[in-house]
Amino acid sequence: MGLIYSATESSNLMSNLTTNLSLTRTTITQLRTGSQQVVNKLFKRLMAKNSPELLIKLEKGCFLS
Numbered sequence: 001m002g003l004i005y006s007a008t009e010s011s012n013l014m015s016n017l018t019t020n021l022s023l024t025r026t027t028i029t030q031l032r033t034g035s036q037q038v039v040n041k042l043f044k045r046l047m048a049k050n051s052p053e054l055l056i057k058l059e060k061g062c063f064l065s
Contacts, residue, residue, distance in 0.1 A: 047055035
């Protein structure tokens with residue numbers, strides 16, 4: 001018994017792998033964006049609780065003037 005090469009199966013495999021890679025990259029980008037949003041919200045809550053004046057300056061773009 002030997003392996004039989006199938007150009008169609010090989011092409012389908014390459015296509016599926018390409019699609020999986022693309023979906024993985026999209027998922028990673030979405031996870032990165034989501035985690036940044038969570039960190040930003042947590043930071044704002046922490047700042048609002050501990051230093052509301054600094055939070056207002058940060059939101060206005062007046063960084064520690």
